Amino acid sequence: xxxxxxxxxxGTAAVMYAASAAAAGISIAKLRKEEKLGLEPTAKRLPTMAxxxxxxxxxxxxxxxxxxxxxxxxxxxGMMLSALLGPYAGFLSMITVLLxxxxxxxxxxxxxLGANVxxxxxxxxxxxxFLIYRPIMKSSWFAKKGTNAATRIKIVLASVIGCIVTxxxxxxxxxxxxxxxxxxxxxxxxxxxLMLPIHLAIGLIEGLITSAVLLFVxxxxxxxxxxxxxGEEVKNRFSLxxxxxxxxxxxxxxxxxxxxxxxxxxxxxxWALFGNADEGYSENMGLDEEDFGISSEIADxxxxxQDSTSFLPDYAFAGDExxxxxxxxxxxxxxxxxxxxxxxxxxxxxFFRKKAxxxxxxx
Amino acid sequence: MNKAQxxxxxxxxxxxxxxxxxxxxxMSPLSKLMMTxxxxxxxxxxxxxxxxxxxxxxxxxxxLYQMSYVPVSTCFIKLRGILPLILAxxxxxxxxxxxxxxKIGSLEISGGVISMITLMMKGVFSLMFSFLLxxxxxxxxxxxxLRKIHFxxxxxxxxxxxxxxxxxxxxxxxxxxxxxxxxxxGQKGIxxxxxxxxxxxxxxxxxxxxxxLYNAMVIRGFSGEFLYAGNKEYIRCSMIMAIIVCGLxxxxxxxxxxxxxxxxxxx
Amino acid sequence: xxxxxxVSYSYPGGKPVLRNINFSVSEGERIGLIGANxxxxxxxxxxxxxxxxxxxxxxxxxxxxxxxxxxxxxxxxGFVLQDPENQMFMPRVIDDMVxxxxxxxxxxxxxxxxxDQILEKLGIPFLRNRYxxxxxxxxxxxxxxxxxxxxxxxxxxxxxxxxxxxPKNRRMLINTLNGLENTLVIASHxxxxxxxxxxxxxxxxxxxxxxxxxxxxxxxxxxxxxSHRLELPLSLQTI
Numbered sequence: 001x002x003x004x005x006x007x008x009x010x011g012t013a014a015v016m017y018a019a020s021a022a023a024a025g026i027s028i029a030k031l032r033k034e035e036k037l038g039l040e041p042t043a044k045r046l047p048t049m050a051x052x053x054x055x056x057x058x059x060x061x062x063x064x065x066x067x068x069x070x071x072x073x074x075x076x077x078g079m080m081l082s083a084l085l086g087p088y089a090g091f092l093s094m095i096t097v098l099l100x101x102x103x104x105x106x107x108x109x110x111x112x113l114g115a116n117v118x119x120x121x122x123x124x125x126x127x128x129x130f131l132i133y134r135p136i137m138k139s140s141w142f143a144k145k146g147t148n149a150a151t152r153i154k155i156v157l158a159s160v161i162g163c164i165v166t167x168x169x170x171x172x173x174x175x176x177x178x179x180x181x182x183x184x185x186x187x188x189x190x191x192x193x194l195m196l197p198i199h200l201a202i203g204l205i206e207g208l209i210t211s212a213v214l215l216f217v218x219x220x221x222x223x224x225x226x227x228x229x230x231g232e233e234v235k236n237r238f239s240l241x242x243x244x245x246x247x248x249x250x251x252x253x254x255x256x257x258x259x260x261x262x263x264x265x266x267x268x269x270x271w272a273l274f275g276n277a278d279e280g281y282s283e284n285m286g287l288d289e290e291d292f293g294i295s296s297e298i299a300d301x302x303x304x305x306q307d308s309t310s311f312l313p314d315y316a317f318a319g320d321e322x323x324x325x326x327x328x329x330x331x332x333x334x335x336x337x338x339x340x341x342x343x344x345x346x347x348x349x350x351f352f353r354k355k356a357x358x359x360x361x362x363x
Numbered sequence: 364m365n366k367a368q369x370x371x372x373x374x375x376x377x378x379x380x381x382x383x384x385x386x387x388x389x390m391s392p393l394s395k396l397m398m399t400x401x402x403x404x405x406x407x408x409x410x411x412x413x414x415x416x417x418x419x420x421x422x423x424x425x426x427l428y429q430m431s432y433v434p435v436s437t438c439f440i441k442l443r444g445i446l447p448l449i450l451a452x453x454x455x456x457x458x459x460x461x462x463x464x465x466k467i468g469s470l471e472i473s474g475g476v477i478s479m480i481t482l483m484m485k486g487v488f489s490l491m492f493s494f495l496l497x498x499x500x501x502x503x504x505x506x507x508x509l510r511k512i513h514f515x516x517x518x519x520x521x522x523x524x525x526x527x528x529x530x531x532x533x534x535x536x537x538x539x540x541x542x543x544x545x546x547x548x549g550q551k552g553i554x555x556x557x558x559x560x561x562x563x564x565x566x567x568x569x570x571x572x573x574x575x576l577y578n579a580m581v582i583r584g585f586s587g588e589f590l591y592a593g594n595k596e597y598i599r600c601s602m603i604m605a606i607i608v609c610g611l612x613x614x615x616x617x618x619x620x621x622x623x624x625x626x627x628x629x630x
Numbered sequence: 631x632x633x634x635x636x637v638s639y640s641y642p643g644g645k646p647v648l649r650n651i652n653f654s655v656s657e658g659e660r661i662g663l664i665g666a667n668x669x670x671x672x673x674x675x676x677x678x679x680x681x682x683x684x685x686x687x688x689x690x691x692x693x694x695x696x697x698x699x700x701x702x703x704x705x706x707x708g709f710v711l712q713d714p715e716n717q718m719f720m721p722r723v724i725d726d727m728v729x730x731x732x733x734x735x736x737x738x739x740x741x742x743x744x745x746d747q748i749l750e751k752l753g754i755p756f757l758r759n760r761y762x763x764x765x766x767x768x769x770x771x772x773x774x775x776x777x778x779x780x781x782x783x784x785x786x787x788x789x790x791x792x793x794x795x796x797p798k799n800r801r802m803l804i805n806t807l808n809g810l811e812n813t814l815v816i817a818s819h820x821x822x823x824x825x826x827x828x829x830x831x832x833x834x835x836x837x838x839x840x841x842x843x844x845x846x847x848x849x850x851x852x853x854x855x856x857s858h859r860l861e862l863p864l865s866l867q868t869i
Contacts, residue, residue: 005406005489007449050521050573053525058536059562061366061533063366108444174448183478184453185459185474212558338422341422523720578676583781584705585729
């Protein structure tokens, strides 16, 4: 699910960066606040967060055989990290996992990092934790079966549901971000139809792996699974109110940013959502495309911003719509010349490199 | 060789490339980071039908690879990380976008084909450049640079520590995987009965490692901030050079340079 | 230099690990801390460094180990962990070496100069700019000792310094240890190494001091060692 730079327009990437940065900022502030309250200094958490991140990164190299099939599953880790470290520390750890993957393995691009953090870390750590994992773990479900058995069932349930839901959200986000970027001709619906079923299976497997690991930890060191501790709830540190505020803030950033961006992009979200106007989708859906964003005041402002920064893809630039591929003869000839030039640069560079090597060996 | 071991080798290779010395290696990390971001943004911002304009962008990484003595071929193995999604999106393009936009002789090329090609090119180009950043910059230099622009230290410190321990944990995973398969011949992966214990055991050991790591850190006075040993001299005007290069990149976004070059010859 | 007065410790809600420990160590002494697995050696060292809060009084160089004196204590006492991997958390050896002194206010330049001297003294100047994850086990051990020496501690605690070293590296370690002027407390199962480096041995069992005396006397006492789940050092066994 790692997105490449090529799938995102710079504007979309920037919006996703802003959203992820906001979530990271909140997380850091939360950890600092806990430090001030004397709960646990960030400096003390740092080593554990780092080794846990390294563990998730290394754990992704393990192949898990899926029974009954020849294929194998992997771990993504967002849910596991937030169950063990808490959502805020877990989110920061997940960011580092994605950073290492991006920097050293090119899994996901540098510009797409914001989107990747959002799709893979935010949902797993925040939505998965606050809306699924914690409510289930704190619930009194299955109480009849005894504390131990109830906790075990709840761990499995929370991990599986959490992983499935967060992966679906992530996969849907990939489709939305790609559509908003106007990078591809692939209709939004088709892309979504491609992504969701695949990630349903992946989410199920990941949920099972996560629950297996958490169950093992619960049996050997129950103190590591904080939500399973009975009775001694210190104080509800992450109240529902904070959760809702966080969600609202990020939702505004993402929703606002994306719609601003989309409304000024001719190939934007409304194209994706309502199909091509030529084919009459928007009429069929009873929506007038003209009223959807493009002519709104915000969109005008966005257009203004875009004009002043003038960095986003717009048909006004190099390729004009009438002749989109720049199909002039000179364009093609020029491209060929560039290719030849690139090859020449490589040869010349190789020549000097060999010379430098020979010189360094002589000395 | 198992996957963890391959990943270890890959990280090691990046380290070795980054420890070399060249003009690009000696540029300051921030200047390289800026070039990378501008390059990727410019590349990604090309219209999906603007094939000829995009072609020119290849010149930037190619020249910088030569200047940094990093072989271009080394970056292509990294493509496997991003390729699946790009392919999934790209290959379907020709089926949905059939309008002819270009004719070479009698061959009609549809918009979908063009946009598929530009998508692939964008993927490869931006990968080439970000690979170059990491092949010429050590992670500690990068973190040091990021701290200079007040990037939160929680993340840089975490990144540095995680980087350090990912090789340790990769080795553990690699050893455990080998040990598992030695006693479970014929199995392709970890059997479902060991799903929890395999990673769980490692997880418990890792949490303990976190504790002793903290001990080792506080004993030497750690208070939250890493201080970096700076013994590398950067080229003084590397920021100015980077700005010039970025300017060139942005220029080539607005002017179709291949067409202009060819226009001089064809009249 | 080190004084333990009635020190006890038990893990939260668990059984006692240290019981009424009393001993003192004078400056420049080299103490071998021996005992079977789980005897309490590591706990004792952690208590001395203030990594755990034990009951009783512990003095390092005249300063009591308390919460508010920790920063002073950690300048006086260094700790070489059993697994150098846990100790070397920075990317390169040099980064790790300057980590401590810089935290205590030394300038980076001065710290690097100091680091060069120590690397020279230990005979490992070639490790300076190497990556921590790319050096061998023996090199890691030497480098981790170097990082602790950087703090210029009066006392150095070591946990199993000779573990997983080949004979040549082990010999080099012993020579290095014998060349140090600092007060040393070495916890180890490698009784031969203790015999070659330490003048005095403290034997712990079940969280209590079972014997305290000259290294040569204790390590030769087969009955004493065997009653505490240990064996004679190889070099003293008659075949």
